[in-house]
Structures are given as C-alpha cells and as structure tokens.
Amino acid sequence: MSIEYSDNSIKNEDFIQSLARGLSVIQAFSNEHPTLSVSEASKITNLSRPAIRRILLTLEKLGYVKSKKGHFSLTARVLSLGYAYISSKNIWEIAHPHMKSLVDITGESTSISVLDGTEIVYVARIPTKRIMTITLGIGSRLPAYATSMGQVLLAHLSTLELEHYFSDVSLESFTRKTIVDKSDLIEKFNQIRESGWVLVEQQLEEGLSSIAAPIRNAEGKVIAAINISAHASRIRDKVKKERFIPLLLKTAEQISIDISKSNQISYL
Amino acid sequence: MSIEYSDNSIKNEDFIQSLARGLSVIQAFSNEHPTLSVSEASKITNLSRPAIRRILLTLEKLGYVKSKKGHFSLTARVLSLGYAYISSKNIWEIAHPHMKSLVDITGESTSISVLDGTEIVYVARIPTKRIMTITLGIGSRLPAYATSMGQVLLAHLSTLELEHYFSDVSLESFTRKTIVDKSDLIEKFNQIRESGWVLVEQQLEEGLSSIAAPIRNAEGKVIAAINISAHASRIRDKVKKERFIPLLLKTAEQISIDISKSNQISYL
Structure with missing residues (x-):
C-alpha cells in the first residue's frame, strides 16, 4: 500500500512525514487484516519496523488502537x-x-x-x-x-x-x-x-x-x-x-x- | 479541546507528537465548525498557528482536507x-x-x-x-x-x-x-x-x-x-x-x- 498524494503542491519542509505514515498505518487494518503485528504492518505499509512500532504505540496511547500479545487492532475511537x-x-x-x-x-x-x-x-x-x-x-x-x-x-x-x-x-x-x-x-x-x-x-x-x-x-x-x-x-x-x-x-x-x-x- | 491519553505507559521518545496533533486537528472539525482557518483551528486545538498550517497542508496533500480561500474542510477520504x-x-x-x-x-x-x-x-x-x-x-x-x-x-x-x-x-x-x-x-x-x-x-x-x-x-x-x-x-x-x-x-x-x-x- 502506498500513500496517495493529491496534486496540491507543498514545500518539502512543510510535509509532516510521520502524520502521513500514521494515517497509512490506520488504513492498513482491514477485513483481511483485523489485527496486525509490527512486522505485518511493516509489510503492508512498506515502513520500517521501528517506525511502525512507534506509530502503533502512539496510536495506542491515544486510544485509537489496542494490543494483545503483540497484536494490534483498531478501537471504536477511530470512528470519531x-x-x-x-x-x-x-x-x-x-x-x-x-x-x-x-x-x-x-x-x-x-x-x-x-x-x-x-x-x-x-x-x-x-x-x-x-x-x-x-x-x-x-x-x-x-x-x-x-x-x-x-x-x-x-x-x-x-x-x-x-x-x-x-x-x-x-x-x-x-x-x-x-x-x-x-x-x-x-x-x-x-x-x-x-x-x-x-x-x-x-x-x-x-x-x-x-x-x-x-x-x-x-x-x-x-x-x-x-x-x-x-x-x-x-x-x-x-x-x-x-x-x-x-x-x-x-x-x-x-x-x-x-x-x-x-x-x-x-x-x- | 485537549488530546486524550489512555493509561498505557509509553516512553517519551516513542510518542510521535505530530501524529497526535494531526489527529486532533481532524477532530477539530464539527457541525459547529465545518470549515476552519489556520487561526480557528489553532484556537480549538491550542496548537500554534505554524504547527496547524503544516498539519493542514499535509492533510491537504494526502487528500483528507481541501481548502478554499484559506478555509479548510474535511473530504470524504476521512471516512476511510x-x-x-x-x-x-x-x-x-x-x-x-x-x-x-x-x-x-x-x-x-x-x-x-x-x-x-x-x-x-x-x-x-x-x-x-x-x-x-x-x-x-x-x-x-x-x-x-x-x-x-x-x-x-x-x-x-x-x-x-x-x-x-x-x-x-x-x-x-x-x-x-x-x-x-x-x-x-x-x-x-x-x-x-x-x-x-x-x-x-x-x-x-x-x-x-x-x-x-x-x-x-x-x-x-x-x-x-x-x-x-x-x-x-x-x-x-x-x-x-x-x-x-x-x-x-x-x-x-x-x-x-x-x-x-x-x-x-x-x-x-
């Protein structure tokens, strides 16, 4: 899965890579992948495992995902x-x-x-x-x-x-x-x-x-x-x-x- | 509006502030605020205007918001x-x-x-x-x-x-x-x-x-x-x-x- 960009021009220094990556991790969850480990999410998003780990921990802290034995899943907060x-x-x-x-x-x-x-x-x-x-x-x-x-x-x-x-x-x-x-x-x-x-x-x-x-x-x-x-x-x-x-x-x-x-x- | 944290402990260096802030900006849009300028979003989220500007430009680049004369609104992509x-x-x-x-x-x-x-x-x-x-x-x-x-x-x-x-x-x-x-x-x-x-x-x-x-x-x-x-x-x-x-x-x-x-x- 790659991140889709629209045609809008934006300076490189204004683009927040970690926000784009975080949203792509949310999108990585699906019917086929209701739960994801760090390495599974890494495969789907093409992001490194350390990057995925930090994103999932941040999303967990914010209440958007929860984890059980190393497997993460989305929570209803994502609906908001x-x-x-x-x-x-x-x-x-x-x-x-x-x-x-x-x-x-x-x-x-x-x-x-x-x-x-x-x-x-x-x-x-x-x-x-x-x-x-x-x-x-x-x-x-x-x-x-x-x-x-x-x-x-x-x-x-x-x-x-x-x-x-x-x-x-x-x-x-x-x-x-x-x-x-x-x-x-x-x-x-x-x-x-x-x-x-x-x-x-x-x-x-x-x-x-x-x-x-x-x-x-x-x-x-x-x-x-x-x-x-x-x-x-x-x-x-x-x-x-x-x-x-x-x-x-x-x-x-x-x-x-x-x-x-x-x-x-x-x-x- | 403040960012809600769950009870999960996470090391400071793992927490991605810009991801948390980006998600709080999406949440700032509502029935009362269907469109937001940089300064309006800044007031609602308590984030600085330069931070809001970069977040909105990034979200626009990713197709999650669109702008018209300095006023931003969410797009249907957010539903995904x-x-x-x-x-x-x-x-x-x-x-x-x-x-x-x-x-x-x-x-x-x-x-x-x-x-x-x-x-x-x-x-x-x-x-x-x-x-x-x-x-x-x-x-x-x-x-x-x-x-x-x-x-x-x-x-x-x-x-x-x-x-x-x-x-x-x-x-x-x-x-x-x-x-x-x-x-x-x-x-x-x-x-x-x-x-x-x-x-x-x-x-x-x-x-x-x-x-x-x-x-x-x-x-x-x-x-x-x-x-x-x-x-x-x-x-x-x-x-x-x-x-x-x-x-x-x-x-x-x-x-x-x-x-x-x-x-x-x-x-x-």
Missing part, C-alpha cells in the same frame, strides 16, 4: 475521525428525511456518494435488503466507472479532471457488462449529462442494477450523487423504472435545495 | 479511516442480518455501541423513524451513564475500571430523569447484571426511551451492547415491552454466537 466529516457536513440532517421517504415509497435501498480519486465513497446509505455480496456502509469505496453514482459524478467532471481520471484509473471488467473502453465511457457520460440520470445494469456485480442522479450545490455544481439500487430483475421492469426515475430525480432535487439553504453548500 | 475499523471488525457482516430482523419485527430502530472512555460510540445502527433531536449515526458518541447501552456496558466493567470511570466522568442532568448520583448508578448496574437487560426512560432526552442488552464474546466477556429505541410512550406500553425484551435478548444472543464463531472475537 470519520464522524468529524459526517458531522461537519450535516449530511444526515439534510439528506436523511428525503432518503427515508424514497425508501418508504420504493422499498429499495438508497445511497449518496462523492468522488474521491478514482473511487466513489458512500457518505449516506439506507439499506433495505441485503442483495450485494459486498457489504456497503458509510465509508465504503467502489470503482467509479462501474457504478451508477460514479458514472454520474464522472459525467460532470471538467475535461481536465476527466483526463486526470483516465490517466489514474485502470479499467477492469467485473462482469460481462462492465464498460472498460474509454470512448464508450465518454459517450455514456455525454448521455448522462443530457438525460440527467443513468441506469447501470450489472456492471459491478451480476444481478445488481442501480439508477443514479446528481445532487447540486447552490451554484449548480454537481457535488454528490444519489442512487436507488435493487435486484437487476426488479429495476429492469419497465413500470418500476418509470416510477423510480421521477422519484429519484425529485429526491435529488429536494436534497440539492436543502444543501443550497445550508451553509455547508460548497464543501460536500 | 473509520471504515478501516468497521471493515476490520466485520461488524456489518455479523450483526446486520440479526439487527434487520429485529427492525422488521419491532418496527423500531436498533443500534450497537461500545464503550470508549466515558462515552458510548455507535458502531452499527438501523434507524427507522427520526425521533431524536440528536442525529445519530455510526461514530456518534453519547455519555454512557444516560443511555441504556452505556448502562449495560458500565454494569459489566471491573471494579477498578468502574472506579476509573467515575473519576473521569462528570455527571450532569439532561432531563429530570437522568441518574446523576454515583451510588444510584452503582445500584442500577447491580440490577442490570441480575436481569440481563435495562430499560432507560427519558434520561438523555425527553420523549426517548430504550432497552439494551449485552453482547458477549466467546469467553463470555461483554464487548458491546445492543438496544431498541423508541418514543417513550410506545416503549412504556407494557405489552410492547414484554414483546420487545425477549426479542432483544434473542438478537443479542444470536450476535454473540456469531461473534464467537468469527475470528474477530476479542477485538470488538
């Missing part, structure tokens, strides 16, 4: 880092009532996500049935090009941003339906900007389809996307599709209006 | 720090199906939380209706003594841990019903250990009540608590209460069994 984001954006306050209405009417799951690098990140989600093999929750990340929300977000990038995206991303097939051709994706993005929504069928996982629409701030800039996801067979059903799209578009608009009213407008 | 915890604990995989059944049968919200210092932290939640003025989500924190899950978790601390808790906590009244007397709380904890569940009525917020029960690991140690929360009037209703408690206890037991089976047993 992510919570600072959720809380500072007022996402639940703004989006939850509208998402709840949508779930009540459609009986299907809805999520909101934003773009981070080449991936979408879930920032709000109300699940109904468990249909995906991937378990999704707030903070989950998925490749943008293979998801409905990702395609909506990519469709509204500037030409320059989209160039950066395509130079960073590696397009791979998850199903037979995944679009992996750059010009096919660009064509799709043009369609999305015209129609204002997208239906993505089984491009990430067999049996799963979703429709998505953009959420805008007061200046009309697309800052997030909202979807309805369901079994492919249910969503393909013409009738439902015709019912779902106006509902989704109305929900996206209501959330956009409420975001414009709040003072957290441009920062989502 | 909390997600490392959720993912590494397999919480959703294990608890979600059981919580979902409970919500389907009762029609009320359910949550799971763990103790962190004097507070409970929500690690899983399926909300139904929005009944609290406080918006709760994964990562939300509440004072342990005024909540049903908190009282369950405190009831199962060791005598020494409970002494530490009482020396750290400041007991204040949120409603007329909040228990703020230490000996009354200890008496309550004794009752909880006997009965195996607790009903907490309107001790945190008027109109809100909840029942909670412990979740245990393979060794029988209480590692989390699960609740059902609802309007005070609904939950007080004797019939519902009698139906809810066996349902909650059954759910807690099923989750405990599944946790025992998983290899993330003792690390929740």
Whole structure:
C-alpha cells in the first residue's frame, strides 16, 4: 500500500512525514487484516519496523488502537475521525428525511456518494435488503466507472479532471457488462449529462442494477450523487423504472435545495 | 479541546507528537465548525498557528482536507479511516442480518455501541423513524451513564475500571430523569447484571426511551451492547415491552454466537 498524494503542491519542509505514515498505518487494518503485528504492518505499509512500532504505540496511547500479545487492532475511537466529516457536513440532517421517504415509497435501498480519486465513497446509505455480496456502509469505496453514482459524478467532471481520471484509473471488467473502453465511457457520460440520470445494469456485480442522479450545490455544481439500487430483475421492469426515475430525480432535487439553504453548500 | 491519553505507559521518545496533533486537528472539525482557518483551528486545538498550517497542508496533500480561500474542510477520504475499523471488525457482516430482523419485527430502530472512555460510540445502527433531536449515526458518541447501552456496558466493567470511570466522568442532568448520583448508578448496574437487560426512560432526552442488552464474546466477556429505541410512550406500553425484551435478548444472543464463531472475537 502506498500513500496517495493529491496534486496540491507543498514545500518539502512543510510535509509532516510521520502524520502521513500514521494515517497509512490506520488504513492498513482491514477485513483481511483485523489485527496486525509490527512486522505485518511493516509489510503492508512498506515502513520500517521501528517506525511502525512507534506509530502503533502512539496510536495506542491515544486510544485509537489496542494490543494483545503483540497484536494490534483498531478501537471504536477511530470512528470519531470519520464522524468529524459526517458531522461537519450535516449530511444526515439534510439528506436523511428525503432518503427515508424514497425508501418508504420504493422499498429499495438508497445511497449518496462523492468522488474521491478514482473511487466513489458512500457518505449516506439506507439499506433495505441485503442483495450485494459486498457489504456497503458509510465509508465504503467502489470503482467509479462501474457504478451508477460514479458514472454520474464522472459525467460532470471538467475535461481536465476527466483526463486526470483516465490517466489514474485502470479499467477492469467485473462482469460481462462492465464498460472498460474509454470512448464508450465518454459517450455514456455525454448521455448522462443530457438525460440527467443513468441506469447501470450489472456492471459491478451480476444481478445488481442501480439508477443514479446528481445532487447540486447552490451554484449548480454537481457535488454528490444519489442512487436507488435493487435486484437487476426488479429495476429492469419497465413500470418500476418509470416510477423510480421521477422519484429519484425529485429526491435529488429536494436534497440539492436543502444543501443550497445550508451553509455547508460548497464543501460536500 | 485537549488530546486524550489512555493509561498505557509509553516512553517519551516513542510518542510521535505530530501524529497526535494531526489527529486532533481532524477532530477539530464539527457541525459547529465545518470549515476552519489556520487561526480557528489553532484556537480549538491550542496548537500554534505554524504547527496547524503544516498539519493542514499535509492533510491537504494526502487528500483528507481541501481548502478554499484559506478555509479548510474535511473530504470524504476521512471516512476511510473509520471504515478501516468497521471493515476490520466485520461488524456489518455479523450483526446486520440479526439487527434487520429485529427492525422488521419491532418496527423500531436498533443500534450497537461500545464503550470508549466515558462515552458510548455507535458502531452499527438501523434507524427507522427520526425521533431524536440528536442525529445519530455510526461514530456518534453519547455519555454512557444516560443511555441504556452505556448502562449495560458500565454494569459489566471491573471494579477498578468502574472506579476509573467515575473519576473521569462528570455527571450532569439532561432531563429530570437522568441518574446523576454515583451510588444510584452503582445500584442500577447491580440490577442490570441480575436481569440481563435495562430499560432507560427519558434520561438523555425527553420523549426517548430504550432497552439494551449485552453482547458477549466467546469467553463470555461483554464487548458491546445492543438496544431498541423508541418514543417513550410506545416503549412504556407494557405489552410492547414484554414483546420487545425477549426479542432483544434473542438478537443479542444470536450476535454473540456469531461473534464467537468469527475470528474477530476479542477485538470488538
């Protein structure tokens, strides 16, 4: 795992290496590695064992990790880092009532996500049935090009941003339906900007389809996307599709209006 | 805001000050402070402006914050720090199906939380209706003594841990019903250990009540608590209460069994 850098220029003397390294150690814990020894964390992060040891001891002192016989694991305190984001954006306050209405009417799951690098990140989600093999929750990340929300977000990038995206991303097939051709994706993005929504069928996982629409701030800039996801067979059903799209578009608009009213407008 | 230290001893030369400071800057963002300038962050964290500046530039370079005219705000990337915890604990995989059944049968919200210092932290939640003025989500924190899950978790601390808790906590009244007397709380904890569940009525917020029960690991140690929360009037209703408690206890037991089976047993 390497540390990802954004394009922002920063003087070398201003960059705090130990902060970057500490955050990369937190990220090293995962489903496959719920506990890590110093040498395991060293392998994952490519940092030296003495560096890892000091980082883990510091994180333990601060209450973010705990140890048992030389094996470290994260504590719930780590959640408060992510919570600072959720809380500072007022996402639940703004989006939850509208998402709840949508779930009540459609009986299907809805999520909101934003773009981070080449991936979408879930920032709000109300699940109904468990249909995906991937378990999704707030903070989950998925490749943008293979998801409905990702395609909506990519469709509204500037030409320059989209160039950066395509130079960073590696397009791979998850199903037979995944679009992996750059010009096919660009064509799709043009369609999305015209129609204002997208239906993505089984491009990430067999049996799963979703429709998505953009959420805008007061200046009309697309800052997030909202979807309805369901079994492919249910969503393909013409009738439902015709019912779902106006509902989704109305929900996206209501959330956009409420975001414009709040003072957290441009920062989502 | 001061940095909280746990009781773990660590040599001064091992403690990475800049990592601790960086994490405290992430925590400085909140609902009241969604964006921060260098001097605002300096006031909240008590760190010098040059230190804050370097931290924010580093976090920006890493993609965790972004800036606009000297005002910084968190990005969705911060969620991936909390997600490392959720993912590494397999919480959703294990608890979600059981919580979902409970919500389907009762029609009320359910949550799971763990103790962190004097507070409970929500690690899983399926909300139904929005009944609290406080918006709760994964990562939300509440004072342990005024909540049903908190009282369950405190009831199962060791005598020494409970002494530490009482020396750290400041007991204040949120409603007329909040228990703020230490000996009354200890008496309550004794009752909880006997009965195996607790009903907490309107001790945190008027109109809100909840029942909670412990979740245990393979060794029988209480590692989390699960609740059902609802309007005070609904939950007080004797019939519902009698139906809810066996349902909650059954759910807690099923989750405990599944946790025992998983290899993330003792690390929740």
